[in-house]
Amino acid sequence: xxxxxxxxxxxxxxxxxxxxxxxxxxxxxxxxxxxxxxxxxxxxxxxxxxxxxxxxxxxxxxxxxxxxxxxxxxxxxxxxxxxxxxxxxxxxxxxxxxxxxxxxxxxxxxxxxxxxxxxxxxxxxxxxxxxxxx
Amino acid sequence: xxxxxxxxxxxxxxxxxxxxxxxxxxxxxxxxxxxxxxxxxxxxxxxxxxxxxxxxxxxxxxxxxxxxxxxxxxxxxxxxxxxxxxxxxxxxxxxxxxxxxxxxxxxxxxxxxxxxxxxxxxxxxxxxx
Numbered sequence: 001x002x003x004x005x006x007x008x009x010x011x012x013x014x015x016x017x018x019x020x021x022x023x024x025x026x027x028x029x030x031x032x033x034x035x036x037x038x039x040x041x042x043x044x045x046x047x048x049x050x051x052x053x054x055x056x057x058x059x060x061x062x063x064x065x066x067x068x069x070x071x072x073x074x075x076x077x078x079x080x081x082x083x084x085x086x087x088x089x090x091x092x093x094x095x096x097x098x099x100x101x102x103x104x105x106x107x108x109x110x111x112x113x114x115x116x117x118x119x120x121x122x123x124x125x126x127x128x129x130x131x132x133x134x
Numbered sequence: 135x136x137x138x139x140x141x142x143x144x145x146x147x148x149x150x151x152x153x154x155x156x157x158x159x160x161x162x163x164x165x166x167x168x169x170x171x172x173x174x175x176x177x178x179x180x181x182x183x184x185x186x187x188x189x190x191x192x193x194x195x196x197x198x199x200x201x202x203x204x205x206x207x208x209x210x211x212x213x214x215x216x217x218x219x220x221x222x223x224x225x226x227x228x229x230x231x232x233x234x235x236x237x238x239x240x241x242x243x244x245x246x247x248x249x250x251x252x253x254x255x256x257x258x259x260x261x262x263x
Protein backbone atom coordinates (compact mmCIF):
# COMPACT_ATOMS: atom_id res chain seq x y z
CA UNK A 1 0.00 0.00 0.00
CA UNK A 2 1.48 3.33 -1.09
CA UNK A 3 1.05 6.71 0.54
CA UNK A 4 0.45 9.20 -2.27
CA UNK A 5 0.34 12.31 -0.15
CA UNK A 6 0.80 13.29 3.47
CA UNK A 7 0.08 16.37 5.57
CA UNK A 8 -0.65 17.35 9.15
CA UNK A 9 -2.04 20.28 11.08
CA UNK A 10 -2.65 21.30 14.68
CA UNK A 11 -6.10 20.92 16.25
CA UNK A 12 -6.33 23.36 19.13
CA UNK A 13 -9.45 25.51 19.12
CA UNK A 14 -12.94 26.06 17.83
CA UNK A 15 -11.69 27.54 14.56
CA UNK A 16 -9.52 24.48 13.95
CA UNK A 17 -12.63 22.27 13.81
CA UNK A 18 -13.86 24.37 10.87
CA UNK A 19 -10.39 24.32 9.28
CA UNK A 20 -10.19 20.52 9.67
CA UNK A 21 -13.59 20.15 7.98
CA UNK A 22 -12.42 22.32 5.07
CA UNK A 23 -9.09 20.52 4.72
CA UNK A 24 -10.65 17.05 4.79
CA UNK A 25 -13.27 18.19 2.28
CA UNK A 26 -10.54 19.44 -0.08
CA UNK A 27 -8.69 16.13 0.13
CA UNK A 28 -11.86 14.06 -0.35
CA UNK A 29 -12.87 16.15 -3.37
CA UNK A 30 -9.41 15.94 -4.95
CA UNK A 31 -9.43 12.15 -4.47
CA UNK A 32 -12.74 11.86 -6.29
CA UNK A 33 -14.99 10.81 -3.40
CA UNK A 34 -18.75 11.00 -4.01
CA UNK A 35 -20.66 13.79 -2.29
CA UNK A 36 -22.14 11.37 0.27
CA UNK A 37 -18.71 9.90 1.05
CA UNK A 38 -17.21 13.38 1.33
CA UNK A 39 -19.95 14.37 3.75
CA UNK A 40 -19.43 11.23 5.84
CA UNK A 41 -15.69 11.60 6.31
CA UNK A 42 -15.92 15.36 6.87
CA UNK A 43 -18.58 14.79 9.54
CA UNK A 44 -16.48 12.06 11.19
CA UNK A 45 -13.46 14.39 11.14
CA UNK A 46 -15.52 17.14 12.75
CA UNK A 47 -16.54 14.83 15.62
CA UNK A 48 -13.00 13.58 16.20
CA UNK A 49 -11.45 17.07 16.00
CA UNK A 50 -13.88 18.24 18.66
CA UNK A 51 -12.97 15.28 20.87
CA UNK A 52 -9.27 16.18 20.54
CA UNK A 53 -10.03 19.72 21.74
CA UNK A 54 -12.67 19.05 24.40
CA UNK A 55 -11.24 15.88 25.95
CA UNK A 56 -7.60 15.85 24.80
CA UNK A 57 -6.80 19.52 25.35
CA UNK A 58 -5.66 19.87 21.72
CA UNK A 59 -3.53 17.77 19.43
CA UNK A 60 -2.86 17.07 15.78
CA UNK A 61 -4.47 15.66 12.65
CA UNK A 62 -2.36 13.71 10.16
CA UNK A 63 -3.81 13.05 6.70
CA UNK A 64 -2.74 10.39 4.22
CA UNK A 65 -3.97 9.66 0.71
CA UNK A 66 -3.53 5.92 0.16
CA UNK A 67 -3.30 3.78 -2.92
CA UNK A 68 -4.01 0.09 -2.34
CA UNK A 69 -4.17 -1.74 -5.67
CA UNK A 70 -7.24 -0.43 -7.40
CA UNK A 71 -8.75 1.44 -4.49
CA UNK A 72 -7.86 4.75 -2.95
CA UNK A 73 -8.35 5.74 0.64
CA UNK A 74 -8.27 8.77 2.86
CA UNK A 75 -6.78 8.08 6.28
CA UNK A 76 -7.05 10.54 9.16
CA UNK A 77 -5.15 10.16 12.42
CA UNK A 78 -6.23 12.33 15.35
CA UNK A 79 -3.82 12.38 18.24
CA UNK A 80 -3.79 14.13 21.59
CA UNK A 81 -1.73 14.02 24.76
CA UNK A 82 -4.72 14.36 27.05
CA UNK A 83 -5.79 12.19 29.99
CA UNK A 84 -6.72 9.23 27.77
CA UNK A 85 -9.88 7.14 27.87
CA UNK A 86 -10.02 4.61 30.75
CA UNK A 87 -12.72 2.43 29.16
CA UNK A 88 -12.64 2.60 25.35
CA UNK A 89 -15.53 0.14 24.90
CA UNK A 90 -17.78 2.31 27.03
CA UNK A 91 -16.67 5.46 25.18
CA UNK A 92 -17.69 3.86 21.88
CA UNK A 93 -21.24 3.22 23.08
CA UNK A 94 -23.83 5.71 21.88
CA UNK A 95 -24.95 8.03 24.60
CA UNK A 96 -21.82 7.60 26.71
CA UNK A 97 -20.20 10.91 27.55
CA UNK A 98 -18.08 12.37 30.31
CA UNK A 99 -18.57 15.85 28.89
CA UNK A 100 -21.86 17.51 28.08
CA UNK A 101 -22.23 16.26 24.52
CA UNK A 102 -24.59 13.69 23.10
CA UNK A 103 -22.08 10.85 23.30
CA UNK A 104 -22.28 10.23 19.57
CA UNK A 105 -18.81 11.41 18.58
CA UNK A 106 -16.70 8.24 18.71
CA UNK A 107 -19.36 5.68 17.84
CA UNK A 108 -20.78 7.96 15.16
CA UNK A 109 -17.36 8.56 13.59
CA UNK A 110 -16.80 4.80 13.57
CA UNK A 111 -20.05 4.20 11.70
CA UNK A 112 -19.17 6.84 9.11
CA UNK A 113 -15.91 5.16 8.07
CA UNK A 114 -14.70 1.85 6.69
CA UNK A 115 -11.87 1.37 9.16
CA UNK A 116 -11.60 2.62 12.71
CA UNK A 117 -8.81 2.15 15.19
CA UNK A 118 -8.41 3.63 18.64
CA UNK A 119 -5.54 3.41 21.09
CA UNK A 120 -5.69 5.20 24.38
CA UNK A 121 -3.42 5.09 27.40
CA UNK A 122 -4.56 6.74 30.61
CA UNK A 123 -2.28 9.69 31.33
CA UNK A 124 -0.62 9.59 27.91
CA UNK A 125 -3.26 10.40 25.35
CA UNK A 126 -5.50 9.04 22.65
CA UNK A 127 -5.00 8.24 18.98
CA UNK A 128 -7.93 7.59 16.66
CA UNK A 129 -7.30 6.52 13.06
CA UNK A 130 -10.13 6.37 10.51
CA UNK A 131 -10.02 5.39 6.85
CA UNK A 132 -12.60 5.76 4.14
CA UNK A 133 -12.06 3.88 0.85
CA UNK A 134 -13.50 4.59 -2.53
CA UNK B 135 -18.34 39.37 17.41
CA UNK B 136 -19.48 37.26 14.49
CA UNK B 137 -23.22 36.53 14.47
CA UNK B 138 -25.77 34.88 12.23
CA UNK B 139 -28.52 37.39 11.31
CA UNK B 140 -32.10 36.75 12.42
CA UNK B 141 -34.80 38.30 10.22
CA UNK B 142 -38.35 39.02 11.33
CA UNK B 143 -41.24 38.31 8.97
CA UNK B 144 -44.62 39.00 10.55
CA UNK B 145 -44.64 36.91 13.70
CA UNK B 146 -41.97 34.55 12.39
CA UNK B 147 -38.22 34.62 12.69
CA UNK B 148 -36.12 33.57 9.72
CA UNK B 149 -32.54 32.34 9.94
CA UNK B 150 -30.44 31.37 6.94
CA UNK B 151 -27.17 29.73 7.88
CA UNK B 152 -24.71 30.60 5.12
CA UNK B 153 -21.38 29.90 6.77
CA UNK B 154 -19.56 26.87 8.09
CA UNK B 155 -20.35 27.42 11.76
CA UNK B 156 -17.76 27.02 14.45
CA UNK B 157 -19.13 25.80 17.75
CA UNK B 158 -19.31 29.16 19.50
CA UNK B 159 -21.20 30.68 16.59
CA UNK B 160 -23.77 27.89 16.86
CA UNK B 161 -24.13 28.46 20.60
CA UNK B 162 -24.50 32.21 20.05
CA UNK B 163 -27.25 31.62 17.48
CA UNK B 164 -29.09 29.41 19.96
CA UNK B 165 -28.95 32.13 22.64
CA UNK B 166 -29.81 34.96 20.24
CA UNK B 167 -32.81 33.09 18.84
CA UNK B 168 -34.19 32.32 22.28
CA UNK B 169 -34.03 36.00 23.22
CA UNK B 170 -35.51 37.14 19.92
CA UNK B 171 -38.47 34.74 20.20
CA UNK B 172 -39.45 36.47 23.42
CA UNK B 173 -38.56 40.04 22.35
CA UNK B 174 -40.38 39.75 19.01
CA UNK B 175 -43.23 37.63 20.43
CA UNK B 176 -42.54 35.24 17.58
CA UNK B 177 -44.81 32.26 17.02
CA UNK B 178 -42.69 30.58 14.36
CA UNK B 179 -38.99 30.04 13.68
CA UNK B 180 -37.72 28.92 10.31
CA UNK B 181 -34.10 27.81 9.98
CA UNK B 182 -32.77 27.35 6.45
CA UNK B 183 -29.76 25.00 6.41
CA UNK B 184 -29.62 24.46 2.64
CA UNK B 185 -26.13 25.98 2.52
CA UNK B 186 -24.81 23.72 5.30
CA UNK B 187 -22.48 21.04 3.94
CA UNK B 188 -22.44 19.02 7.13
CA UNK B 189 -24.45 18.72 10.32
CA UNK B 190 -22.41 17.04 13.03
CA UNK B 191 -23.59 16.15 16.54
CA UNK B 192 -22.86 19.65 17.85
CA UNK B 193 -24.89 21.45 15.18
CA UNK B 194 -27.57 18.75 15.44
CA UNK B 195 -27.80 19.35 19.15
CA UNK B 196 -28.11 23.10 18.55
CA UNK B 197 -31.05 22.50 16.20
CA UNK B 198 -32.71 20.19 18.71
CA UNK B 199 -32.15 22.71 21.53
CA UNK B 200 -33.64 25.56 19.50
CA UNK B 201 -36.70 23.43 18.68
CA UNK B 202 -37.15 22.47 22.34
CA UNK B 203 -36.68 26.00 23.68
CA UNK B 204 -38.99 27.55 21.11
CA UNK B 205 -41.64 24.99 22.04
CA UNK B 206 -41.37 26.00 25.68
CA UNK B 207 -41.75 29.62 24.54
CA UNK B 208 -44.85 28.75 22.48
CA UNK B 209 -43.21 29.05 19.07
CA UNK B 210 -42.91 26.41 16.37
CA UNK B 211 -39.48 25.72 14.83
CA UNK B 212 -39.07 24.19 11.39
CA UNK B 213 -35.69 23.30 9.85
CA UNK B 214 -35.71 23.44 6.04
CA UNK B 215 -33.47 22.63 3.11
CA UNK B 216 -31.31 19.84 4.46
CA UNK B 217 -29.11 18.43 1.68
CA UNK B 218 -29.65 14.70 0.97
CA UNK B 219 -26.00 13.83 1.71
CA UNK B 220 -26.32 15.60 5.05
CA UNK B 221 -29.50 13.67 5.88
CA UNK B 222 -27.88 10.32 5.04
CA UNK B 223 -24.85 11.16 7.17
CA UNK B 224 -26.93 12.38 10.11
CA UNK B 225 -28.88 9.14 10.31
CA UNK B 226 -25.71 7.05 10.12
CA UNK B 227 -24.13 9.23 12.78
CA UNK B 228 -27.06 8.22 15.00
CA UNK B 229 -28.75 11.58 15.15
CA UNK B 230 -32.40 11.41 14.16
CA UNK B 231 -33.19 14.93 15.46
CA UNK B 232 -36.19 13.95 17.59
CA UNK B 233 -38.56 16.84 18.18
CA UNK B 234 -37.27 18.83 15.21
CA UNK B 235 -39.83 19.48 12.46
CA UNK B 236 -38.38 19.59 8.98
CA UNK B 237 -39.61 20.63 5.56
CA UNK B 238 -38.14 20.44 2.09
CA UNK B 239 -37.87 24.18 1.45
CA UNK B 240 -38.73 27.61 2.87
CA UNK B 241 -42.18 27.70 1.27
CA UNK B 242 -43.22 24.32 2.69
CA UNK B 243 -41.66 25.27 6.02
CA UNK B 244 -43.76 28.43 6.25
CA UNK B 245 -46.86 26.38 5.37
CA UNK B 246 -45.99 23.93 8.17
CA UNK B 247 -45.67 26.77 10.67
CA UNK B 248 -48.95 28.24 9.43
CA UNK B 249 -50.74 24.93 9.96
CA UNK B 250 -49.19 24.45 13.39
CA UNK B 251 -50.55 27.87 14.35
CA UNK B 252 -53.98 26.90 13.08
CA UNK B 253 -53.99 29.23 10.10
CA UNK B 254 -55.32 28.54 6.63
CA UNK B 255 -52.93 27.05 4.09
CA UNK B 256 -52.43 30.37 2.26
CA UNK B 257 -48.83 30.53 3.33
CA UNK B 258 -48.29 27.55 1.07
CA UNK B 259 -47.89 29.94 -1.83
CA UNK B 260 -50.94 28.45 -3.54
CA UNK B 261 -53.26 30.64 -5.63
CA UNK B 262 -55.01 33.35 -3.66
CA UNK B 263 -58.77 33.38 -4.02
